Structure formats: C-alpha cells, structure tokens
Amino acid sequence: MHSLLHAAETSSAPSEADWLAVVVAAIAVIVAAVAGFYAKRSADAADKNVTAAERSASAAEVSAAIAKDSVSIAKDSAYASSVSANAAADLLRVELDRLHNEYEPKKNGEWLFVPHNRHPDHRWLQFRFKLDREYLVLATASATNDTVTTVCSVTPPGQPDDWWLVWVEDWSSDRDHSAWRELTLRFWPPQARVGRARPWNCVCGRQLDPGEGDTAAHWDFEVDVKPPESYDLMASLG
Ligand SMILES: [Zn+2]
Numbered sequence: 001m002h003s004l005l006h007a008a009e010t011s012s013a014p015s016e017a018d019w020l021a022v023v024v025a026a027i028a029v030i031v032a033a034v035a036g037f038y039a040k041r042s043a044d045a046a047d048k049n050v051t052a053a054e055r056s057a058s059a060a061e062v063s064a065a066i067a068k069d070s071v072s073i074a075k076d077s078a079y080a081s082s083v084s085a086n087a088a089a090d091l092l093r094v095e096l097d098r099l100h101n102e103y104e105p106k107k108n109g110e111w112l113f114v115p116h117n118r119h120p121d122h123r124w125l126q127f128r129f130k131l132d133r134e135y136l137v138l139a140t141a142s143a144t145n146d147t148v149t150t151v152c153s154v155t156p157p158g159q160p161d162d163w164w165l166v167w168v169e170d171w172s173s174d175r176d177h178s179a180w181r182e183l184t185l186r187f188w189p190p191q192a193r194v195g196r197a198r199p200w201n202c203v204c205g206r207q208l209d210p211g212e213g214d215t216a217a218h219w220d221f222e223v224d225v226k227p228p229e230s231y232d233l234m235a236s237l238g
Contacts, residue, residue: 113226114128137166138186138217141183155167180225
C-alpha cells in the first residue's frame, strides 16, 4: 500500500514545468480579468462622459435659444420704443410747425411803394405795409444781379394799426424807377427792445433773435420793387 501510494504520489505529482504552466495561466487569467475590468470601467466612464457632454450640449442649446429669444425680445422692445419715440417726435414737430405757420405774417390791407418826404426837402422811396401782429422786421433791397444788396432801415408802427415803413431808396431827384429790383422782408417774433412791440415767442426752434441779421428768419417775403409810375399818385400819397 505504501509502495502503491508512493507510486501513485510519484506518478501523479506534477512536475515543476506543470506548476509553472498553471501559474502562468493563472496570471494570464488575472491579467485578462484586470484588463477587462479597467476596460469596462473606462468604457463606462466614457459613456458617462458622453452622456454628460450630451446633456451639457443640450443645456447649451437651450441657453443659446433663450439668449436668442431675449435678444430678439430686447430688439423688439427697443424697436417699439424707438417707434413710439419717433412717433411722439413727429407729432410734436407737426404741432410746432402748425403753430409756426399760424404766426406767419399776414397782410393787413395794401402793401405800397410810395415816394415820401423823410425830411422836408428829402424824398425817399418808401415801402409801407400793415400786419395783423407785431414782429421784428429786417429789410434788404437787391439789384437785378442779386449780388448788390443794401440793408434798408425799418420804422415799426407807433400804434398797432399803423404802417410799417421801409426806407428803400433815396428818391431826392425826380426819379421814376428804382435801382432795386426786389425787397426781402425777414420776420422774427418781436423782442422787448424792438419799438413798442409786446414780445411773444414762436416755438418752432428757429432762433428768436436775428443776431447780427444773418440767422435764419422765421418767415420771409420777397416783394418786387414797383414804384408808382404817376407823379400824381405820388403827390396824393406823399
Ligand atoms: Zn417760427
């Protein structure tokens, strides 16, 4: 029995080479398992990353859409306020222009060129007119070629229904024609210092004061210089 056992032990005992093969195989299995485990884990992590990336991409899309909407809403409301601001400005402009037009000088009776004795022996060609409102008036006479002009002195009316007098030209010798072709009358709302006028304002935005006379007038008229041809008429008006 002993010998049999021994023989069996002897015959069944693995050789060193067999052990080595078993160990190598076991190590290979372990390595494969570990490798598999890590591969799985990185695959899972990659999945998670992909999902997270997908989620954050989708969140970014939503935010972008919201931002786009907000920009669009902001644009709409900016547009709406600019439209209403423009509409208000347009209405105001229309109203100011209407008031400006309402104040436009209107002829009150005839506008006449007459020779007039400014001094007892000094005759002048005078342009006289009446207005239904008080103004500040500047007058300029121009010659045919428009390059020669002169500023005419203007006498405001002493009473509300009196004549405005524009001293157009020295008419002391017996003359029947004027050196001037056109008279330009320029009107501003009156300032306190002008004659007896009570000041009032036009709100159109043009300057209220003519300054040195070169700012834009609120209104201007051009009148052809047409002295009366008949000295009888002149005598009757003089
Ligand atoms: Zn005006």
